[in-house]
Amino acid sequence: MTRVTRTGEAGRTRRGRVTAAALAAAALGLAAACAPPPSVDVVDAEQASVDTSDGLVVDGERIADAELFAAATDEGSLSLYSGYVENSEKEVIKAFEHDTGIDVELVRLVPNRLAERVLSEQGAGRLGADVVRTSDYDIASRMRDAGVFEAHEVPDYDQLDDTVRYHGGEFYRVFNPLYTFAYNTVLVDEEDAPTSWWDLTEAEWRGELGITQIGAGGSSLTLNRFQEETLGEDFLPALADQEPRIFDSSSAALESLARGEVAVATGVVSSVNIAASKNAPVNFVIPDEGMAAYDYFVGKTSSARHEAAAELFVDWNLSRRGGDVFRQIGEFPARDDLTPPEVLGQTLPTLASGGVVRIDPRVLLDHAATDQRRWLGLFGYL
Amino acid sequence: MTAAIARLRRALPTGVLLLGLATLVIVPMLFILLAAFSTEVPRPGSIGLDALSLENFEVLSTSQAMGALGNSVFIAGAASLVALAIGCGLAFLAARTDAPARRLLYFTGIAPLFLPSLVGALAWSLLGSPATGFLNLLLHGVGLDMTLDIYSRPGLIMILALYYAPYAFLLVHSALSLMNPDLEEAAFVHGGTRRHTLRRITFPLAMPAILGSGILIFALTMENFPVAQVIGNPGQVDTLPSFIYRLMNASPSRGNEAAAVAVVLTAVLLVVTAIQQRAVLRRKFTTVTGKGVKAKLIPLGRWRWPAFAAAMVYFALAVVLPVTALLIAALQNSPYIASLGQLTDADALSFYSLGEMLTSEDLLQAARNSVLTAVLAGLIGTAISFAISYTVYRTNAPGRRVLEFVAMSPLAVPAIVLGLGLLWTWLVAPIPVYGTMAVLVVAFLAVFLPQGYRGVSASILQVDRDLEDSAVLLGSPRAKAVSYVTLPLMRVGMVSTLLLLLMLCMRELSAALFLFTSDTRLLSILIFDNYDNGAMQGAACVSLLYCGVILVIALLAKSLGAKTVEGSR
Numbered sequence: 040m041t042r043v044t045r046t047g048e049a050g051r052t053r054r055g056r057v058t059a060a061a062l063a064a065a066a067l068g069l070a071a072a073c074a075p076p077p078s079v080d081v082v083d084a085e086q087a088s089v090d091t092s093d094g095l096v097v098d099g100e101r102i103a104d105a106e107l108f109a110a111a112t113d114e115g116s117l118s119l120y121s122g123y124v125e126n127s128e129k130e131v132i133k134a135f136e137h138d139t140g141i142d143v144e145l146v147r148l149v150p151n152r153l154a155e156r157v158l159s160e161q162g163a164g165r166l167g168a169d170v171v172r173t174s175d176y177d178i179a180s181r182m183r184d185a186g187v188f189e190a191h192e193v194p195d196y197d198q199l200d201d202t203v204r205y206h207g208g209e210f211y212r213v214f215n216p217l218y219t220f221a222y223n224t225v226l227v228d229e230e231d232a233p234t235s236w237w238d239l240t241e242a243e244w245r246g247e248l249g250i251t252q253i254g255a256g257g258s259s260l261t262l263n264r265f266q267e268e269t270l271g272e273d274f275l276p277a278l279a280d281q282e283p284r285i286f287d288s289s290s291a292a293l294e295s296l297a298r299g300e301v302a303v304a305t306g307v308v309s310s311v312n313i314a315a316s317k318n319a320p321v322n323f324v325i326p327d328e329g330m331a332a333y334d335y336f337v338g339k340t341s342s343a344r345h346e347a348a349a350e351l352f353v354d355w356n357l358s359r360r361g362g363d364v365f366r367q368i369g370e371f372p373a374r375d376d377l378t379p380p381e382v383l384g385q386t387l388p389t390l391a392s393g394g395v396v397r398i399d400p401r402v403l404l405d406h407a408a409t410d411q412r413r414w415l416g417l418f419g420y421l
Numbered sequence: 422m423t424a425a426i427a428r429l430r431r432a433l434p435t436g437v438l439l440l441g442l443a444t445l446v447i448v449p450m451l452f453i454l455l456a457a458f459s460t461e462v463p464r465p466g467s468i469g470l471d472a473l474s475l476e477n478f479e480v481l482s483t484s485q486a487m488g489a490l491g492n493s494v495f496i497a498g499a500a501s502l503v504a505l506a507i508g509c510g511l512a513f514l515a516a517r518t519d520a521p522a523r524r525l526l527y528f529t530g531i532a533p534l535f536l537p538s539l540v541g542a543l544a545w546s547l548l549g550s551p552a553t554g555f556l557n558l559l560l561h562g563v564g565l566d567m568t569l570d571i572y573s574r575p576g577l578i579m580i581l582a583l584y585y586a587p588y589a590f591l592l593v594h595s596a597l598s599l600m601n602p603d604l605e606e607a608a609f610v611h612g613g614t615r616r617h618t619l620r621r622i623t624f625p626l627a628m629p630a631i632l633g634s635g636i637l638i639f640a641l642t643m644e645n646f647p648v649a650q651v652i653g654n655p656g657q658v659d660t661l662p663s664f665i666y667r668l669m670n671a672s673p674s675r676g677n678e679a680a681a682v683a684v685v686l687t688a689v690l691l692v693v694t695a696i697q698q699r700a701v702l703r704r705k706f707t708t709v710t711g712k713g714v715k716a717k718l719i720p721l722g723r724w725r726w727p728a729f730a731a732a733m734v735y736f737a738l739a740v741v742l743p744v745t746a747l748l749i750a751a752l753q754n755s756p757y758i759a760s761l762g763q764l765t766d767a768d769a770l771s772f773y774s775l776g777e778m779l780t781s782e783d784l785l786q787a788a789r790n791s792v793l794t795a796v797l798a799g800l801i802g803t804a805i806s807f808a809i810s811y812t813v814y815r816t817n818a819p820g821r822r823v824l825e826f827v828a829m830s831p832l833a834v835p836a837i838v839l840g841l842g843l844l845w846t847w848l849v850a851p852i853p854v855y856g857t858m859a860v861l862v863v864a865f866l867a868v869f870l871p872q873g874y875r876g877v878s879a880s881i882l883q884v885d886r887d888l889e890d891s892a893v894l895l896g897s898p899r900a901k902a903v904s905y906v907t908l909p910l911m912r913v914g915m916v917s918t919l920l921l922l923l924m925l926c927m928r929e930l931s932a933a934l935f936l937f938t939s940d941t942r943l944l945s946i947l948i949f950d951n952y953d954n955g956a957m958q959g960a961a962c963v964s965l966l967y968c969g970v971i972l973v974i975a976l977l978a979k980s981l982g983a984k985t986v987e988g989s990r
């Protein structure tokens with residue numbers, strides 16, 4: 040500022056500014072190499088061995104027979120409407136395209152806006168999706184009631200239990216993101232990090248916490264139900280007393296955590312994994328009382344124009360290979376014959392151990408309204 | 422019989438135009454009203470009057486809604502006052518004083534226009550977030566024990582004031598520089614002191630411009646969504662627009678209640694816009710004329726440099742600091758830094774992410790979409806505006822006053838509300854427009870209709886209608902006379918309007934918020950989406966490019982001699 044005020048006349052001032060700007064840019068340029076920042080690939084798509092001589096066989100697992108695979112390859116592409124986190128869905132698509140050579144055209148919206156679009160297009164008889172992926176049993180059910188899905192049996196259909204396949208294969212639960220809490224590794228040492236949900240209610244974390252509002256979606260509702268059921272009904276009032284910062288979405292909370300605006304925030308394991316792979320100083324905690332798992336569903340639509348490609352996509356999602364891709368991202372696969380993922384050096388607990396709690400969708404639905412009201416009242420939101 | 426046919430023929434063009442405008446503007450508003458008084462949101466197959474109720478308005482009785490309304494009014498009021506102070510002060514310095522580097526001062530007055538408020542808000546959240554904002558790191562780095570918290574009401578007010586001050590600047594600057602100096606001279610001749618003359622003559626003459634811009638800023642800040650969301654939300658400061666957005670994004674979506682809040686927000690703006698229109702109209706009766714006589718400059722004496730320094734502080738706050746913050750964020754290798762000193766570490770900054778982003782398919786697609794929608798909306802908008810202006814000012818067709826009223830009505834409708842109405846309109850409409858680029862073009866046409874109409878009208882009024890009539894008298898068909906006489910004479914005005922619309926469309930976020938899908942994202946949406954998905958670095962990268970594109974359009978406009986912005990958003 041002082042340099043500018045000392046200069047007298049407009050032209051000279053501008054030249055001075057330009058020089059200053061150029062100098063600053065040069066300094067930045069010197070400091071900034073063009074080297075990529077240290078980051079890790081979350082999913083290694085190339086790693087899988089693919090054999091398409093007779094159908095689709097990945098790592099020895101036969102995902103599609105020759106007839107389906109040939110038909111899908113002829114169609115060449117499919118349209119996926121997804122409510123899944125965009126970066127993660129892109130990792131999934133990358134792996135699928137690597138395995139099959141079939142292009143996936145993605146339309147991605149947050150789940151409730153996706154529902155709005157799917158239901159409207161369906162109502163007008165113009166649904167553009169071959170496959171729909173969404174969280175929330177409620178949303179999947181509303182879509183089903185509107186006639187969005189068509190039953191399709193995946194190869195291992197008979198081995199899947201009723202928490203995975205729904206309505207004769209109209210849609211399937213494919214994986215569960217795990218909702219826990221995470222901390223900023225620069226602000227909080229690993230040994231000082233909270234290890235249980237109740238730790239968050241200690242005085243030292245007052246004003247240091249970030250949480251996501253309950254209206255953000257099925258994920259928030261699931262976490263809330265888990266907290267009420269597993270931690271008891273005293274937990275949320277105690278958490279509210281800590282005056283946490285409330286975020287509109289879990290991604291916004293995670294971003295603030297990475298920037299160090301809050302020290303600890305509730306967050307999803309896979310998102311923390313992806314953020315950490317991009318050099319954000321964040322890590323998640325496997326709390327003593329466990330963590331909440333919420334559902335993601337996928338189904339082939341009744342108006343699919345790329346029928347074979349759509350079936351192949353659903354089959355691939357439910358295959359061991361598909362499950363493994365979700366594991367690498369940091370999600371909990373729905374198939375129970377897969378081991379839990381190992382994320383950022385931590386092996387996640389199995390469902391049987393009680394360390395991962397999946398809430399039955401019907402229970403979630405029954406409590407949704409009362410849970411929302413109680414949460415909003417406690418946290419003084421909306 | 423023939424008389425009836427003749428009347429019908431006369432009314433036909435107005436009828437067609439009215440029908441078009443009704444689809445653009447009136448139908449979406451009716452959908453909002455319907456949704457506000459219904460228990461179901463409009464959707465194909467579920468639309469009708471059988472689910473009417475008043476219960477959506479119950480949301481307004483909650484303390485949160487009242488708080489949001491109070492915040493909206495208070496923040497918009499305070500921001501308008503601060504913006505007026507900045508804008509008028511700068512305009513006065515640049516137009517009427519002997520302050521140094523007045524061209525630079527003029528540039529300072531308009532430069533923040535190149536940073537849409539979304540970008541300004543993002544940049545300021547990087548600068549002023551309480552824990553790791555760059556300014557706070559700087560304060561702590563030099564050993565000061567104080568913390569700025571931008572996520573607060575004062576923070577919101579400051580950012581809104583910074584980015585809306587140019588509107589006051591432009592209007593007041595033109596009023597001050599076009600002012601007839603004879604009146605001031607007369608005051609001096611009769612023994613008035615300089616201070617007295619300023620107070621009794623100059624400021625009263627500029628008053629309509631000051632008032633008009635003040636109310637315009639109030640309306641614009643009141644409906645501003647990006648700043649409210651980016652800055653207000655983390656500090657739990659709700660305003661009506663962010664409240665509408667949250668209701669729409671709740672799961673399950675609370676569209677009916679959002680519509681009820683939208684009705685209230687529109688009602689407030691309707692009153693404000695009515696007052697503004699009156700204030701603007703009043704200006705026509707003042708003695709501000711463009712005589713081309715330069716008014717005398719007022720010597721500032723020892724205040725010359727302090728005044729200049731104050732202007733530069735504004736420039737730094739509105740442009741230099743935010744752009745620097747965005748640049749640093751775009752280059753940072755890790756989103757976290759504990760001190761500014763870390764930025765000088767060997768591997769702290771890299772152009773890699775910026776380069777990756779600039780060449781990514783997402784960005785290229787969004788840039789293509791942005792340019793395509795802006796160009797289409799600009800061209801079609803200018804054409805529609807011409808058709809309306811021509812009908813209103815050059816014909817005696819019945820219903821032309823109604824036409825003018827409808828064309829100006831979007832001024833009173835917040836962009837976020839219009840976007841919501843358009844969402845339901847085009848979801849229900851039998852034409853498959855939702856989810857395509859076309860719906861975005863339609864949205865921009867509707868939102869910026871008043872600006873387009875005003876631009877073209879100003880220009881059509883400057884062209885004497887006798888010229889066109891002479892051509893007709895000499896045997897030319899009317900259409901030919903228009904295209905060979907009137908339109909060429911209006912060339913500058915039409916190009917100005919086109920560029921103004923282009924610029925406004927490029928900047929717009931709120932209207933597109935409910936209408937885009939992942940394959941029809943615009944640059945503004947890409948920034949917001951990145952921010953919303955927690956990718957601050959991506960948002961910063963796109964923001965930088967975005968400002969660049971807007972700057973290029975502005976420079977283009979300037980080189981084509983266009984007069985930009987009056988009453989623009």
